[in-house]
Amino acid sequence: MMAADLEILEKQRILDSFLKVDRYRLRHSAFNGGWVGPMNREVVARPICVAVLPYDPVADKILLIEQFRLQAHLAGLPAWQREVIAGINDKNEAIDEIARREALEEAACAVTELWPVYRYLVSPGLTTETLCVFLGRFDSESWKGGVHGLDYEHEDIRASLHDAATVPEILETGHTGNGPLILTLQWFLLNREKVRRKWR
Template identity: 40%
Template sequence: MADFKRSDIEIDEDRAAWRGFFQVRAYRLRHRLYKGGWGRWLSRELFMRGPAVGLLPYDPVTDCILQVEQFRVGAMSRAASPWLLELVAGIIDKPDENPEDVARREALEEAGLDITDMESIAEYYSSPGGSDEYFYLFCGRTDLSNAGGFYGLAEEGEDIHAKVIPFAEAMAMLDAGQIDNAHSLIALQWLRLNREALRQRWLA
């Protein structure tokens, strides 16, 4: 870990460059250098997304996962389709919400699922070169025997297809490069490594 702290940054300007569905802030800043002294003044824009949560629903009885498919504006240039298979996910937008509660709420809204046990997979910055999003990633135990279908909040413009996928099929998709978003890649690789131990705990 670097020895630098927040105090090793100087901000000369901090302003709202854009306010819409999300916010972008523009900074003029500089920071200390490894070789000593201060670097030159830099102009940087920061996509303000804030903390978010992702959940991989897993049923240890049926040995299936659930992913949600929906349109993503960031994937409009994707040759195959801008509809992506992803985790259940949502933004933590209230100060009194904790990540686990948000994960359970989003599972109900996006896939009609009740989550019982939860395992923390990781916490990380999604893309710190230009966004402040900090991501909390979980695997949640649920019953997928009758899951799947169409969900989402109309007032938020959501149109979500929840799909149940057998574990073996999900791993084949992963190996074939058909899973192409970072949060799903991390969660599915984690499940591949921890599935047996997870099933022993959850089926005991």
């Protein structure tokens, strides 16, 4: 498909708060010729977000966080979500710097090397938000653990270490329905030995 296959007829911002929502009137080409539409579509406009899974290849341990999510509760899932570290690019920072900063803010974890994992659309039918995921190298021996986060953002984030050998169990019974966590841990299982060979 090309730009000529899409016509944006109208765009209107209908919510301009923490969330930005735009209403589009558009039409697009059909697979069998002709056009589909015109139609209205509402889109949550979001900048790119960045996630990082800290990994110590020597100790063979990963670091996960846990924090409260109202949206998860409202969806009927556990309100305290087990997650990978993540943050939004709302200050026009470099992607790798966001990963390192968020690791420090949410887990007091100093990440050195970054290994690109995925960049994917979080919810293609709802938002422009994409998540750029990294594996981040860190030294678990010097990490102190605890509860972290920024007070002015009302963050109360518990960080914890896990043996890499427990990842299949986490995927089987220990996740909270969190998509980025599940995708990242599945990638980790497939690529763990390759990463260890390079980082050790």
